[in-house]
Amino acid sequence: MPEDLEVSGRTSMGGGTYRRIEVNGMAKMVGDVVCESCEVNGSAEMGGSLRVDGRLEVNGRMTAVGPIAAGAFEVNGMCDVDGNCADEIEFELVGKSTVREIGCTTLKVSVGKGGWFSKPRLEVETIEGDEIDVEAVLARRIRGDVVVIGDDAGSIASNTEPRLSGADRRWSGRRCKSDARGRWSWNMKGSRISS
Numbered sequence: 001m002p003e004d005l006e007v008s009g010r011t012s013m014g015g016g017t018y019r020r021i022e023v024n025g026m027a028k029m030v031g032d033v034v035c036e037s038c039e040v041n042g043s044a045e046m047g048g049s050l051r052v053d054g055r056l057e058v059n060g061r062m063t064a065v066g067p068i069a070a071g072a073f074e075v076n077g078m079c080d081v082d083g084n085c086a087d088e089i090e091f092e093l094v095g096k097s098t099v100r101e102i103g104c105t106t107l108k109v110s111v112g113k114g115g116w117f118s119k120p121r122l123e124v125e126t127i128e129g130d131e132i133d134v135e136a137v138l139a140r141r142i143r144g145d146v147v148v149i150g151d152d153a154g155s156i157a158s159n160t161e162p163r164l165s166g167a168d169r170r171w172s173g174r175r176c177k178s179d180a181r182g183r184w185s186w187n188m189k190g191s192r193i194s195s
Helices: none
Strands: 006-045 050-093 096-111 119-134 137-151 157-158 183-184
Touching: 050 119
Parallel strands: 006 050, 050 096, 096 119, 119 137, 137 157
Antiparallel strands: 157 183
């Protein structure tokens, strides 16, 4: 049976397989990591992929060179990730975060209280999921069955006409169309995005 890994303070180590990982401080892991649950309170740098069978919770900052796969992924802070895939993802942004691609069942992105170093924003190439509710997101493409657009969001392509929430009304008045597959597409500049 895999052992628990608890980090208090600062450490660097290789990857491996663990039951539970808890970081309170700073941890740098080189190589792929597999675990049942992971909680980061501080800073974690992953030099490979991270697979969490259950819940991944980040309270602070996480960087990952490889993709992240988790049953549930919650970020209260910032993250820089090559890509991630989870059933449920929730970001409460306090600074700039970047993710290459997000694939999920549900995604909730909101602005947290107090920014650290920069304006809270999630920059991502592609978001695909069933239920998506975002604000402060700059994305090349967002695709989902149910999409809610809040304040300060970028481009979108979805399966249903998105609902507007928040005070940002730059979306209203933009032309949008449904394609032959029933996907709605437009962007902030009002030009069509291919589906």
